[in-house]
Amino acid sequence: MPAAVVLVLAAWINLPLLSQVFDQSSDVVAALPQVTAFKRGQRLLVLSPHPDDETLCCAGMIQQAQAAGAAVYIVWVTAGDGFEVAAALSQRTLKPSIHDMRALGQLRTNEAHRASAVLGVPLGHTFMLGYPDGGLFALFTTNFEEPYTAPRTGAAKVYVTGALTPSAPFSGQSLEADLEKVLSTVQPDLVLAPAPQDFHPDHRTLSYIALRLLSARHQASRLRFWVVHGGLEWPLPKGLHPKLALTLPPLAAQLPWTQVTLTPGQETLKARATEQYQSQTRIMSRFMHSFVRTNELLSPEAAAEERLSPPKTSP
Numbered sequence: 001m002p003a004a005v006v007l008v009l010a011a012w013i014n015l016p017l018l019s020q021v022f023d024q025s026s027d028v029v030a031a032l033p034q035v036t037a038f039k040r041g042q043r044l045l046v047l048s049p050h051p052d053d054e055t056l057c058c059a060g061m062i063q064q065a066q067a068a069g070a071a072v073y074i075v076w077v078t079a080g081d082g083f084e085v086a087a088a089l090s091q092r093t094l095k096p097s098i099h100d101m102r103a104l105g106q107l108r109t110n111e112a113h114r115a116s117a118v119l120g121v122p123l124g125h126t127f128m129l130g131y132p133d134g135g136l137f138a139l140f141t142t143n144f145e146e147p148y149t150a151p152r153t154g155a156a157k158v159y160v161t162g163a164l165t166p167s168a169p170f171s172g173q174s175l176e177a178d179l180e181k182v183l184s185t186v187q188p189d190l191v192l193a194p195a196p197q198d199f200h201p202d203h204r205t206l207s208y209i210a211l212r213l214l215s216a217r218h219q220a221s222r223l224r225f226w227v228v229h230g231g232l233e234w235p236l237p238k239g240l241h242p243k244l245a246l247t248l249p250p251l252a253a254q255l256p257w258t259q260v261t262l263t264p265g266q267e268t269l270k271a272r273a274t275e276q277y278q279s280q281t282r283i284m285s286r287f288m289h290s291f292v293r294t295n296e297l298l299s300p301e302a303a304a305e306e307r308l309s310p311p312k313t314s315p
Contacts, residue, residue: 025247032259035061035298040069045188047210049202050080050133051112052277055119056291057226058192059270060262061298062119073186075127076112077175077206079160081105082133082152086279098154105130105153107279109160115276118269129178130163132170136205144172179213188222195225196302197252203229211302225299227252228291235293238286242267246293254304259295267292 038044044065048054054062054074062072081087087096087104096104109128116126131139132150139148147169149156158168164181168174193210194203207225214220230249237244242264248257262270271292275281281288 038065038068042070051108078133079105080108115273118273130158130160139172199229235290240289255299
């Protein structure tokens with residue numbers, strides 16, 4: 001690729017003014033309705049596929065819910081133990097072993113607890129399930145009954161310290177049993193879950209599971225949806241730009257989005273929570289800080305309503 005093209009692309013991704021020339025969705029976001037205000041006594045559950053997703057998607061909402069008197073709970077479904085580059089850096093090795101990958105899972109679990117503490121969520125309101133990073137679709141399909149062996153950790157059962165169900169087999173049945181246990185314990189009024197349009201397979205799979213479990217409880221209307229991996233280099237521009245709005249994720253732009261407007265103080269606390277994930281920020285700081293914006297996005301629906309043309313009648 002010619003150097004000039006690379007420079008233009010880099011500018012488009014990273015500079016606020018140039019990116020807005022190509023991305024007019026900031027105007028669309030400005031017109032979005034506000035999320036219905038949180039209420040005293042509400043119970044809010046954030047479903048986080050990996051440690052850090054809860055902060056990227058929802059740190060402002062977590063703060064606002066607690067300020068309104070709502071109780072906030074977080075469940076991390078995986079320990080985030082599949083990122084080999086993070087393991088290589090954190091464990092100081094060129095070729096991470098299965099033990100290094102498991103050490104990463106424990107490290108990210110500890111980071112998750114620090115981040116949630118920064119946001120004011122009590123330790124007793126958090127749940128680490130510890131299922132395999134990158135393996136949720138296998139658990140949802142081929143390994144619903146038979147345990148799955150995670151290729152990077154070599155584990156076939158939950159190993160992280162402090163997990164909800166220690167030594168639970170890596171199977172879809174065990175995962176759903178743990179989620180059911182959390183739902184029964186928390187009895188949430190609202191559940192913030194990844195949208196099925198999210199590019200990451202763990203996120204999409206957790207969305208499918210949440211839809212099925214909440215539907216079985218006749219509580220699907222309690223679900224709200226967010227996106228972290230929205231496609232096409234989203235969010236743009238990369239890096240910390242606290243005066244810019246988070247624009248619509250291209251992969252889910254047709255969802256009926258609402259927004260939460262953050263105060264400068266809430267943005268600052270979100271940035272502090274993000275910094276607790278040092279195993280991640282040392283590699284992809286610009287991506288993670290791209291979520292520290294003036295707003296957060298939430299959809300009340302998992303899919304856009306199809307606008308069908310009226311049927312044609314025969315002449």
